[in-house]
Amino acid sequence: MSTSRLGLQSTFRPSFNLELCDGCGECAIECTFNEIKMVPQGDKKIPVANRLACGACHRCEVMCPRGAIRIVEDPFVTRPHGIWTPQHINRAHLQASTGSVALTGFGAETNLPVLWDKLLFNACQVTNPSIDPQREPMETNTYLGRKAASFREVRDPSEMVKSLIPLDIPIMFAPMSYGSINLNLQKAMARVAKKLGLIWYTGEGGLHKDLYPYADWAILQVASGRFGVSPEYLKIGRGYQIKIGQGAKPGIGGHLPGEKVLEGISETRMIPLYSDAISPAPQHDIYSIEDLRLLIYAIKETSGYKPVCVKIAAVHNVAAIASGIVSAGADMVYLDGFRGGTGAAPNIVRDNVGIPIELALAVVDQRLREEGIRNQASIVAAGGIRNSADVMKAIALGADAVAIGTPVLVACGCHGCQRCSSGKCPWGLTTNDPMISQRLDVEWAEERITNLINGWHHEMQEIMGLNGIYDIGSFRGNRLMLRGVDLNDKELSILGIKYAGE
Amino acid sequence: MCGIAGLISHQREKENGSRIKKAMVLQNDRGNGLGAGYAAYGIFPVYKDHHAFHVMADSSFALKEVSQFLNEHFWVAHTEEMTIWDKVITDHPLFMRYFLQPKLREDDVNPDDFVIDKVMHINTSINGAFVCSSGKNMGVFKGVGTPKDIYEFFRLDEYQGYCWVGHNRFPTNTPGWWGGAHPFNLLGCSIVHNGEISSYGINQRYLESNGYICTLQTDTEVVAYLLDILIRRHGLSIMDAITVLAPPYWASTKRYSDRKEQDRITAMKVIYEAAMLNGPFAILAGFDNGLFSITDNTKLRPMTVGTTTDYSYFASEVSALYEMEQDFTQVVTPRAGQPVIIQYQNEA
Ligand code: SF4
């Protein structure tokens, strides 16, 4: 019995307008998943969909020179059932065929409520005038790191200012390692960070030689695999990040298969060619908060006391953990919510582990304030930020800055097909295949990312201006700027906000 | 919208409240009769080293509780019912004045912290009681009414002070009640404010994490507490405290040619981000050594200043200045964000 198709049902397919199609065959080349086959028909060839592999990445559609393709839904229909939906049946079939962990990429697709969407901003009416960002200054400058509790404690203001990381806009590019994404994308992010006064994170894959000129705008990661961590690496960064966990896969390490460890990656990660790059689940020298303190201070000592950031996944006890991290000496706490993106993670972990960033951020900010240590560390919120409203809501809940990964990928063509772990990313982003990576032009990506950030920045200024606030510092942690709808009392109290109308 | 006026004698020459009253009555229409108040400095020469507590209470029961509490924590030098003329306002709380010295125990290092702690206790824990002012040789008189009514109710003709501050209110975002009127006072510092503090949400959280409890359901009290934390607890100069509350823009900070000064301002802006005031405001603040005004960086609320050799005058409207004095050497409207600080030229 041939059952090889079980579990392979795709729910999308390209639909071809054969009146427009001239049979050039571009789509078949663009589709890295071999969904499209050119078959002879009369004196020309026409494209035909296999209906097995389409993931709705829209690459063929965008690239078709004749505009002859539309990606359409091709539902996999089963008898309606409240629990056994087509998705669950399909996945069980697939696993019954392979016997392996189902891997995926991108961010969680569960339909749990997105709390950002239940928060609304205030606006000035009559009693306080709004300010027009086109006419008046509207400033978003932000400094990250450890700050004195009072000016009296500061012996040398210049020293203190120098120890902080300045951001012109409180947006950072989330850690995506060279290996999980290719060098072209890292280059584009690095250039944008330098140009716009932002910060990019390297992720755990080290810093490629070509990017050394951008190290002053980068926070370099020290993760469990210690990839690329050399004495020089520990000197050149603007700051350092100890990665404990990632929102999409808390408590899980990483694995870059040997066949992807090509020359540049092998050199940058300082591992042999074609050897598996394995990041253990925990850092094996950190089994407790005291151990974390040792590593924080080891990095501070070697780097000349650059700011050290600790990245954790948002989990149940996040407030207490964050407070411990700050007491251990961290200058920044990076919170990654469960909706954060990933290059590769087990499906069940991505969709079922961790908590939403909105709640994690709210409790951490509140806890640090209650303990009087909020000044000792900045909070970076990440994992599920989709637009400038999410950014401003995060700031109002208490984030010093946000980090974005998925929006950067989307700006560069990604349509969320969730096949980042395949090594065949059709947009040339999450792949190091030399042929496919070429698809991403650095200049083009730089322009796209710049545009996205500039657009968001204008929108953030609008939101500040319509609340009559000219400095983002007065928006930060100002939860009176927000009201909730469709939230229960518990959610309101954790978020520290009032219900709309109150 | 609110109305503000202030006058200060550089040499501490005393006078009664009639000039400040004229300035406030002229600005009557800047309020809606739901709140007015005055602060007067130098009015209690006999007890000038004692904290003068002005306490308002809903009932004699609440007053009794306050008296007991004060007797427990202070040496009470003198207690008196405040003289009022209740023909003008019939529906009013009870007012009592206490002259106090703190009964410090060994672990109370700082007498000011001690006093503030007791004020906070009364305001949050004794139902129906509220401390209007707690400074030395000064007092706050405020309530629900027009500037004229409140002036006459408290019989301010009968007090002699060298610095007077007046305010009337048009409450928009909070209900009008006697304790919610301006000035807001903490120890020697009395604030009147015209505007709305859009940064209130974060200012309040900053203060609460530093042990202050905001009780008045209105935004002006945060200014009083912020000045307290900055000047008294963190030891900032008045000029630096003003820089914290209404700092220069980042763009201007970056243009400073003096690198050291630039870093100093940057450090203050960064440390006190949560203490910065945003929104439309004009603030006049009386303190033990003088009087100062600040406005927001966009100058969305008015403030004018007139000076003579011996006096300085502040008001929301220029016409109100001329109710207090005819012959100025100078009348100016400070630029947006520019503070005006007047300090006494002699010792008290
Ligand atoms: S996988 Fe992408 S490129 Fe291939 S057919 Fe589907 S949308 Fe087109």
Ligand code: SF4
């Ligand atoms: S990064 Fe590439 S593979 Fe991943 S979702 Fe986007 S387009 Fe698909």
